[in-house]
Amino acid sequence: MGFSWMPIVLAIILIAITLFVTLRVAVAYPQVRSTRLLTLGISMGMIALTGLADLLSMLVTSVTLHTDWFLYLGQACACLFILLSLLNNSDQYLNVLLRLQIICSLVALCVGLLSPILPDLPNVGLRATLSGSRALLCLGIFYLYTTALLKKPTRFAFLMGTAFLFLGLGYLMIFQKYFFVNSLLVDNIGDGLRIIGLLAMLVAVLGS
Amino acid sequence: MSSQYPQGRAGSPDARRQQFVMMNLLLRAVAAMYTIDELFQWLCYAFIEHFQIELIEFWTPLLTPARTSVLHLRTMLPRDPNLPEQITYNEQMLLIAQRFAFEQRPVQTFSIEMLFPPQQVGLLHQYACHYCLGGFMSSPVLLPAPPATPGPQEPLPFALTYLFFVGYQPQTDLQQAITMLLRQAIGLATQRGLLLPLPAPGSPLSRPGSTTVAAGPPGTSTRTPGPGPGPGRQSQPVPLTALIPRRKEDAELLTSENPFARSAAIADKRARRLHGAIDGEQSIAELVQSTGMELADVLAALQILVKMRRVELVDPDGHPVSAERLFES
Structure with missing residues (x-):
């Protein structure tokens, strides 16, 4: 009775959109040559992989996969580097950041590959902290886009700001499920908000 | 040597295009140079070929055994090798070089009649030298002494007085091309180590009041400020x-x-x-x-x-x- 299609739908949408953004970056990067864009591409690729791992853990029942480590760490890592890439324009800074991101992403991937043997997250506190960090990071990115929007109102800044606002709010809703009894409703609302956020990002990336 | 360069058009060459061509050649050639005199020689050949210059003279300061600095003809190249030396290197030519060194303007153009006595004008006209472009350039670096010269061999602050004689009326773009190319050449020479860095503060050459002296006609001399910061001197732009x-x-x-x-x-x-x-x-x-x-x-x-x-x-x-x-x- 407790089974919900919402997480599966969300995971599929998440994978599809983030993978699309990653491919779009891969196509655009040789022309644009922007380190910041590359950071976005790697982050989106990482989120796509976390979504895939999450989907697998839901669908594969023969093996117990503890993908939550990879899910939370990978997504937090991806959001953190997007946030950091928007803070400074220096080429040197962005290059260092890119190297750091590659290292962190590889570590997160290793954690993902170790999912079958890793233990489950030990307590709700840690789970809430890891999950909640994504909300803070997304809202941080939303803040930066809002600042950019106030400086120069553009459709792209508006859509990206909207995307990260809804993603942040979605993660914030999910954060609450660890402290409420009716967690499924909160979870579904959170997933719904994240789907809106992802769709806003898709529209932003599609526009040229 | 002449086959290395495309032949310029008759009259005033396309200065801007030639500037780019010569700059490209210079960038490649400078890598194989080990002395500033090689660079001066190369510049003379290249200017003659690309801009149809009839005669080029580069004058630099030289320290005499009495430790006074005089203006010295460092490099000279005529397009026509038959151009007699008494036309290209004489008292009047030294006076003109001293005038440009004294005025320290980047570039000026004169008809030959305005600079030389009638007898010399006639001779210069015979060799298609109708106009003279002259100028002065300095840089906060040291110029090594010319090889095999008597007197102290210590380097002096870089100062270059140049004279270009042409058969056609020079336009502004030629003046710009010459000054730009010379500036680039000095920058490259500095990068390549053909010109030496200034000594550390406190050493004799960097002391305030240190001057180079451009010799006037024999027996006279004019003082010109050194390359250090001082009134009336602008900082040398980076090439x-x-x-x-x-x-x-x-x-x-x-x-x-x-x-x-x-x-x-x-x-x-x-x-x-x-x-x-x-x-x-x-x-x-x-x-x-x-x-x-x-x-x-x-x-x-x-x-x-x-x-x-x-x-x-x-x-x-x-x-x-x-x-x-x-x-x-």
């Missing part, structure tokens, strides 16, 4: 090719501007190639060599990248340089 391009991220890319939009792409192939080669350490001259691109292509690519806010320019000390400077030159 264009010594500037270092550094990549930077467009502040608005991915915040306000859509990176997937066509306008965000570096559409020009040369610009993409140059962007990939820029490492924040190589100067424009070094980039020309390392990429094998022509200087004109590098500059065109840089212009695109600067406009896209993807590149900034800094001088060798790391100070930002206004990008407009690039396009002015």
